[in-house]
Structures are given as structure tokens and as C-alpha cells.
Amino acid sequence: MIEAKQGVGRVAAFERIDPAFQLTVRDHVYRAIRSAILSGAFATGERLNERQLAEQFGVSTTPIKEALRQIEMEGLVETLPRRGIAIRFSMQWAEEMILARAALESMIARLAAKRTDKPSGAELLATVDLMKTATKSGDADQLIALNETFHDHIHRSSRCGYLAKLIERQQFYDASIRRIIHLDPTERQKALDEHASIADAIVAGDADLAERLMRNHVVRSGETYLSIVFGKQKAPE
Amino acid sequence: MIEAKQGVGRVAAFERIDPAFQLTVRDHVYRAIRSAILSGAFATGERLNERQLAEQFGVSTTPIKEALRQIEMEGLVETLPRRGIAIRFSMQWAEEMILARAALESMIARLAAKRTDKPSGAELLATVDLMKTATKSGDADQLIALNETFHDHIHRSSRCGYLAKLIERQQFYDASIRRIIHLDPTERQKALDEHASIADAIVAGDADLAERLMRNHVVRSGETYLSIVFGKQKAPE
């Protein structure tokens, strides 16, 4: 008995692995193609070929087909039965993805303000504090990670699994682009101020304010990304 | 030459058929399974089996797999590699789908108010007039069709292809449920009033008002659908 107790104490605390975590060929292909499209590797209207992709990846067409169906559901390509697969992503598409994310993220911020509790609020404010430090030191990688943590906290506080998943699909820029942005001290400061005021609004339970601030934040930072990825300024409305 | 001219004049004006219109087995399966899930044919957490589905539909597993990947991207099922496919749709999921649609549809209404022009505005108001007539006569089928026309007009005025497509996927009720709703005169009148004021706001170019009205309309009518599909009232917030 004593030994058993000691044994339990010594056992390494292996974390439970997420069943959906294991990497399938399909998932790898999905991410690779998606990322290529979003980074602008293909022109709008350009055709993709299932067999050719299969050959490039060195796999059969089955996982390619499944990945393409997924990418199609995201609206990034269009499948024309027996004719081909055409790229749909464009600057306009990217603009609308930002708007979609702004709409959804502000909705989730509103709910988070209504549903958050003390401990969650404290965590959110703590994250903002870490952001303040990282902003001063200019640690881009840390800021990128904290940014994700920040939005994750809000998603969790909102208790909206579906909305959170939907928002994930509206992201068209990756870490490499984010890093470029966070090199600019002015941009870093703007983002920090916005994050701080959003956190305050949520903790204070001010749903309307949180919603408005979040939308402005997503739209503004989205436009900054747009100008980097597509190299031109969005026309004012 | 003269004959050619006459010929052109006599040629029936066949419309160009949409290449994506033809139906594939995959698409049929996609719609059938999606519809079944949304109508509550499966309990949350229940498992689907690819082989079994293939047998039921009388086809191979390939189109089944592709359809399931699509449905997975909509968040209605979750694929656990080598373990199974689990239903995720639930009342909570439906609530969030309504919120997502409210967020997106209000965003698109805002843009429509900014971007609409004279002829489009006239069409929208004309649609509302037809709705008034149909509401009085209580023609449910006509109302359902006009409802779709109404929202389509707004989507087109907004010039947002991506957002419009995204919104389509947030619909969890079908014509049969809509018909039940439109049997209630009170509900019909409410919907008509909302549609009329939304149209007015858009035509007047009042983006903020159009946005607010659209959101309230989607949330309110969504809750009515919820109570029908899931048979209980949503708790007030």
C-alpha cells in the first residue's frame, strides 16, 4: 500500500492526448494548400489539378479530394464538377473575411462580457499585463502568442464553441505576417491599447462597449494586414 | 445574312446553365445528411458510419467521405480519425448558428445600406410590397419565397459574395419548418413590420439602423424557430 502510494507519486503526469490531434495526410494537405492560397501563391481563377497535387505531395488523390472539399467549404476554391477546381481567394475575399471575423468576434465579445466570471476576468487582465511587458520589450513572438491567448480567453468566457470554430476559419494571415506587423512600435502600441480597453469592457460587463471596441479592433488591424499582404491601402468608405 | 438575322431573332433565349448546378452523388449525400442532422434525426454524440451510410445510399464510400468532410467543416459533425464520426449539432449549436447569422446578416445589411443604388432599392421596396399582399392573404409558400428574395436582394446590394455564402451555412431550418411559422398571423405581421423597416433603413442609407434592425430580426425570428424545432423557450439573458 505504501509502495503503491509512492508509485502514484512517481508516475509521470502524461497529459491526455487529443484524439483529433494525430496528423493525417488529408490534414497535412489541407493546411498546406490552404496556407498556399492565403499567402497568395495562386492567382484568382487559377486552376488546381487533383492528380497533379497528388503527385506533388506524393500521395493518392483520395486525401487530396477530401482536403479540397474542406477548402471549398471555406470558400477559398470552387469545384466545377468534371471541369476543374478554381481559386476564388482574392483581395476582395480577404476584405470580406475580415468583415466576417469582425462581425463574429464582436458578437462573441458581447457574449463574453455578459457571461464572464471573476477568475476568467482576472486571467484576461493578467494576459493584458503580460502584453504590456512584451510590447515594451518588443518581443514579437511573445506578442503573437499572447494575442492568441487573449482571444482564446474571450472565446472561452463566451462559452460559444461553434462561434469560436467559425472565427478560426476567417483568419487569412499567419505568424510570419503577424511578425512583420509587430515590428512596428506604433502598431504594437495601438494593438495594446485596444486589447486593454476590450478587456476592461468585458470585465466590467459592458456588452455594447466590448462589442464595438472588438469590431473596431478587428477591422483596423485587419486593414493593416491587408495593406501588407496585398500591398495597397483599402479605399475609405 | 438576312436569314441569319432572322434566325437570331427566333432563337429561344435559353439561359446559361450554371456549371455547378448539375448534381453529383456527393452533393446529394451532403444535402441529405445535412438536412437529416439539422432536422434532429440524430442525437448529439451519436455516431455515423461511413460504410453503413454508403450502403444505405447505395453508393461507394468515396462520395460519402467527401460529403462528411464538408459537413464536418460546417461544424455539424466531428471526425475522430479511425474512431468514428460524431454528431455535434445540438440546441446550443443551433443557438450559436442563429447568433452567427445575426452577426453576419447585420454586417451585410450595414454594407448594403452604404452601397445600394436607386434600382436595387426600388426592387427591395417592391419585394416588401409583395410581402404585404402575401401577409394579408396568408400565402405561406409565397411568403417563404419572398423572404428568400428579400435577403438575396440585400446580399446583392452589399456586393459581398463571401459573406453571402457564409450566411447560407448558418441556416438550420428548412421550408417545412418555415411554413409552420408562417401559419401564425401574429408572427407573419411581426416579420412583415421588421422587413419593411429594414428595407426603409437600407434605402435611406442608414447603415447603423439597418444593422441593428437586421440583427434584432434574425435573433427574434431565430428564437421562434428554436422554440419550434427544440420545443422549448430559450432562457432570457
Place this chain on the structure above:
DNA sequence: ATCTGAAATCTGATATACCAGATGTCACTC
């Protein structure tokens, strides 16, 4: 030179076979 349309060819769509991880069963051990 232009037009026609049959045939070659390209593409995605579907069917089938097989692989490997996950799960369940149950004889065997202690």
C-alpha cells in the same frame, strides 16, 4: 480559309481493395 464534328485527351467522380489504428472479446494466468 473556314467550319464541322469525331476522336483523343484532360478532369473530376465513383467504385473497390486494402492498410492501420482503435476497440472489444475472452481464454489464460496467477
Place this chain on the structure above:
DNA sequence: GAGTGACATCTGGTATATCAGATTTCAGAT
């Protein structure tokens, strides 16, 4: 009787062959 682990079996994942619509090519007719 409780625990163990080999094995049968179930599931989705992947590879391959074949089907059929769409497009292109190009010889032959005008």
C-alpha cells in the same frame, strides 16, 4: 475472481482502377 494480453473485429485512411463529362485537337468537307 481479478488482471492481462493476444486476437478478432470495427472504423476511418489511403491507394488504385475505372467511369463519364468537358475540352481540345485536327482531319476532312465545303
